[in-house]
Amino acid sequence: MPDWLGATRIANLAPPPAHWSAAKITAYWEEAQVILAALGHAHEGLAARLEQKIRLYPAAA
Template sequence: MVKLADRITNLQPPPIHWTSAKILQYRDEAIEIHTHLQLASPFLASRLAAKIQNYLEVEGRRL
């Protein structure tokens, strides 16, 4: 559960110096965390899924 909560907190707009590849890698890591840990806490998993979706929408404009 800590890893889910940690990624929810850290899935903020990335630093300006991150490359597109790094941004996509960070997003993919969040998806991987969600996939493997979603059963540990459905509440946190749903929050992480929402953060991932928002991250894709916001960063998709930047990529």
């Protein structure tokens, strides 16, 4: 995975579109965790921001 992918997921973890199913929302949240695990080492600040966005994402509830 390219390092920039982590930064794009930060921007994309806005509230999901209303037409997304619960399964798709959960899958997107899980994928964000995979990205963090794979790329969190690339930039400490971006990793912290992505962790925060993951915690706040609806699937985390």
